[in-house]
Amino acid sequence: MSEATVSTRPISQDRIRLRNRRNAADFRLRAYGIAAIGTAIGLLAILLFTLVIGGYSAFVQTHIRVDFPIAAENVDPANPAEGNWRAVVSDAMATLLPGSQSPAETRQIAQILTSNTQFFVRNAVLANPDVIGGTLTLDVPAADIFDQLNKGNISRDTPEANRRVSDQQIGWFDTLVEQGRISTPFNWGLFFNADSRFPEIAGLAGAITGSFYALLVCFVISFPVGIAAAIYLEEFAPKNRWTDIIEVNINNLAAVPSIVFGLLGLAVFLQIFGLPRSAPLVGGLVLALMTLPTIIIVTRNALKAVPPSIREAGYGMGASPQQVIWHHVLPLSLPGILTGTIIGLAQALGETAPLLLIGMNAFITSPPGGVMEASTALPTQIYIWADSPERGFVSRTSAGILVLLGFLLLMNAIAIFLRQRLERRW
């Protein structure tokens, strides 16, 4: 056994210092990386946090239980639609909060309820005419400032001059609380009401329907066209200058700013074809043009992933090239195509700028009945609400964003589920 031949040369101070410096540089780079990732995750967390904090209160809505005396002097049983519903509402509120009241006070008291209360009462009576002469008890949404007061978004400590609700109004509201008339149930109106000037009754129904129609149009157009184009380019197209141009073109189209598609929609679909402004049909067409490159690209990748043995077996059995594609390759690649399509549609759902240019940011108070009727879409509705000054709209914007993110999450979850369940690894 010889001595171990490890060098025993003493390591000089310089070398140690150099090594330490090099290790420190390594450590620094790693620290920068961690800091960068931490920043990105932190920013995302702040974003989600502010949305949830700002938006959760819009998922409940303050309601006030009011007994409306449907007196015959205000409502003619023969013609209830023409009744004096404003008087019905102010009478009901006056009896709730007794005491000497000037007409100005009576008006203010009626403003505790949403301005549309008279229409709620009218519709309830029209649906059930038997209550005329009796009383009708309804849970009516409170006006926005009282909703915010109840949710604690308006501080009672603020001097009276600086808040939008007076001490007297707070007193009335507290009386109603003592009477046990205030409830804050889940805000179904957020999903089933259309847009409104009044935040307490504004909802997303119109926007959700509009987005649904637009996505439907987008899917119906971009899915078949995208698949057909991808099959041709991937399987049949001769490799020549023309197909090169088409391919470069598709790649560039995928990177064109979305607002340019909006300009295209405005100039071509609205101006030349004369399609109606704000219609989900036009929105869907524009979104389809934007989604098309995505679908073509994912379809080509899915087709490429099918192993050549499938094709060769098909040819071996005497199938024509088209038969091999339509009967074997396409069905096998369909899960991948579907996954990519859903992700493309999710992108289209969040797209806002082109829809602004074709007018899908109009103020429309009923859900569209078809693809030709004026409508908003979810992201444009968020944009409209974000521009509205009322406090209730701030929380509704956040709530609308949470709903939109929920839909996106759902679509992506479906895509991931499809990929895991259906996609075959070869």
Add this chain to the structure above:
Amino acid sequence: MVGYLLLAIVVFALVAFWVGRSAGDRFVTAGGASVHSLPGYHGAFVAVWVGIPALVLLLLWIMAQGPVIDGLLLGTLPATLLDGASNADRSLLLSEIKNVAAGRIFAEPTPEIAAAAQSLLRWQQIADWLMVVVVIAVMLLAMFFAYSRLAPRFRARHGVERFTTFIMIACSVAAILTTMGIIASLVYESIEFFSMVPVHEFLFGLRWEPQIAIRADQVAGNGAFGAVPVFLGTIVIATIAMLVATPIGLFTAIYLTEYANDRVRNIVKPIMEILAGVPTVVYGFFAVLTVAPAIRSAGSLMGLATSPNSALAAGGVMGIMIIPFISSLADDAIRSVPRSLRDGSMAMGATRAETMTKVLLPAALPGIMGGILLALSRAIGETMIVVMAAGLIATLNINPLDSVTTVTVQIVTLLIGDTAFDNPKTLAAFALGLVLFLVTLGLNVIALTIVRRYREQYD
């Protein structure tokens, strides 16, 4: 009427398919292996012949019917009504006739209009029924023709496959048509614009005040269409965005490729995807509601005058949006450096940091540059964040705490509301759109070329 006719076309095509297929079945029972095509192809052949010409005819008819009837109507009107009438007057007259015909009467119509409304209704009825008759006749003729061609040796499959190939080619041309549509509409409207405002004034002018009167009775400024302040604002905001996104994205990519283990990577990658999947309108709201007030109060703490819609807020949030874009492209670029380079460097005793900065990054630089250019083009074209968080007034300054405006903001503000296509205010948006399209296209082409060259180098 059109809906029923569409339904009829579908039904006819199905019947045609069934007829053709039973013919094919008969050929097979009679001739066996000598039949060229499967029965289904015989069916599809007849169905295509029946359905497609009828569908095309129907579409053409719908497009042509309105203008033809309008022309006929104007022909019947007495010359006194049409004398000296401009195109706008004519279309006003036509819409009045149509309103009367549809029963939307606001005032008692003149006898001429009422008569025209009557004939409009009659012609519409005639045209509708004529359309039904013609379409059905075409379908019957086509079915007869296609059916007569069926025979045991008839190559029905070739016919059908030629048709599907044609459809597929048409679909792949759709992408080209989209690009051509974009270019044509932008160029056409821009030429209109440049006939009112000279090109050099647009490209080099220093004042941008586009809010001019669209109607004669509006009160508004005289207007100035010098786009330099708008371009400058775009550059300021895009620069801020890139300054935020490039280091964070690059360091994220470095950490993920070189230092992170699989577990970290499996957590961080989906988070980056979420960051990339958040709609831009959400980022815009975040910028307005959270970031801009935060920057404003931070600025006033330090005694700086900060605008409520500062370029810093819009650019910073845009940077957040672009982080995942840069990190994934840089990740791809670093990963596609051959492993031998990395292993060689490590074997020479280099630390990971030295391998990264001295070997991998220089080798991946073209790919990373390509990614940064793509991200820049996205930042320039991004709309919602700046529409919500940046300013509207175009000013010539590069102070990030001040409010600046961008090309996309101006396009949106010019086109929301009143749009008249004969007005420089509306057309200016298309000129800005053309500039935006050309710049982003240029950046994309350069970036894609760099990335492709670089890939070829290592493949």
